[in-house]
Amino acid sequence: MQLTIRHETVYRYTAPLSYTIQQLRLSPRLEAHQRPLSWHIATPGRRHEFVDAFGNISHMLTITGMHDEVRIVAAGTVSVMPLDRGRLADAGALSPLVFTVPTRLAQADDALAEFANRHLHPGARSTDLLGLAEAIRGTVAYRSGATVVTTAAADALRLGQGVCQDHAHLFIACCHVHGIPARYVSGYIDPGDTAHAESHAWVDVWVEEADFRGWVSIDVTHARFADDSHCRLAIGRDYESAAPVRGVRHGGGAESLAVEVDVAPAG
Numbered sequence: 001m002q003l004t005i006r007h008e009t010v011y012r013y014t015a016p017l018s019y020t021i022q023q024l025r026l027s028p029r030l031e032a033h034q035r036p037l038s039w040h041i042a043t044p045g046r047r048h049e050f051v052d053a054f055g056n057i058s059h060m061l062t063i064t065g066m067h068d069e070v071r072i073v074a075a076g077t078v079s080v081m082p083l084d085r086g087r088l089a090d091a092g093a094l095s096p097l098v099f100t101v102p103t104r105l106a107q108a109d110d111a112l113a114e115f116a117n118r119h120l121h122p123g124a125r126s127t128d129l130l131g132l133a134e135a136i137r138g139t140v141a142y143r144s145g146a147t148v149v150t151t152a153a154a155d156a157l158r159l160g161q162g163v164c165q166d167h168a169h170l171f172i173a174c175c176h177v178h179g180i181p182a183r184y185v186s187g188y189i190d191p192g193d194t195a196h197a198e199s200h201a202w203v204d205v206w207v208e209e210a211d212f213r214g215w216v217s218i219d220v221t222h223a224r225f226a227d228d229s230h231c232r233l234a235i236g237r238d239y240e241s242a243a244p245v246r247g248v249r250h251g252g253g254a255e256s257l258a259v260e261v262d263v264a265p266a267g
Contacts, residue, residue: 001082001228002037002266005188006075007199008259009245013068015253020045020063022247025186025234026074027057032089034232039076054241055093056234061247068252072245077266078231085126086225088204088215096181096206096215098237105238106172106184109154115139116174124180126216126225129205133223136170142221144197149239164201165239167220171203172238181206183235185217186242188263190229198263199244202226204235231263 007026024047028036041047045063052058063070102108108116119135120128139160146161153173156166168184175182182205189200204215217226236242249255 001080001190003078003080003188003190003229003231004076004262004264004266005078005198005231006260006262007073007188007244008261009072010258011070012256012258013249013252013254015251016066016068017249017252018064018066019250020061020067020070020247021249022061022070022072022245023243024059024061024072024074025052025056025242025244026059026072027233028076028078028187029056029232029234031232033081033083033228035079037077037079039074039078042071042073044070054235056236056242058234080228080231082228083217083226086217086227087212088217091214099181099183099206100176100179101237102173102176103238103240105150105152105240106169106176107152107154108173108177112154112157112170112173113177115157116177120174120178120180122178122180124178124207125209126207129207129216129218130223130225132171132174133167133218133220136167136174136220137223140166140170142167149243164197164221168201168203169238171205171218171220175205183215184238184242185226185232185235186239186244187233188231188261189219190263190265192229198261199259200230201239202230 143161153169156162234242
């Protein structure tokens, strides 16, 4: 499938800023099943491209001089091939054990550990992991605005509401309880005829089965394997290491943020 994507992020401020620095992870990853056919990022200021520790194509955006708005637009067309049961062909350069380290956003407390022990076991197969996704979806209802980007997995579990980011963090934390490598994925999804937001988050989890050893990509929010409707931007241990846009500023007063994402099959 070819996906046409446009992602616009606009920060507005009530007073001028003198300095903005943002790390952008807005370029689709180059993977065996996915490649950008065309892609362009438009921003003010200066951008420096680099590849981060997780292999994500990244840009450091720096804006100096007085400004009261930052507009970032990423757009293009990406070819995505179907995946067999979510299986990724490339195991990656990093050891899977890198993705067993708890983080602030994906760390288990007692209640989360108990949830993980009820719905998962060491050596889980892909079907078991889909069962965990079903349990998470049934326990943490999808509700836009119920949480914020700093909400931890344990807090979302207590609240019983959240968004795709919370589902991903909860899944990762459950895997960590059993020593199973799992990582966060940020990207886009073609929502089809659903009302789901096109900006999305899901997970990759390491499996060792009779016919496959490697990463399997699971959309926790929809409790299914990721497929050619998913475009991958970045991977990391959690949202903080895979966020599409993240940074700091000097000055500016109050901030407002507007994000618009459009994803549709090309043609």
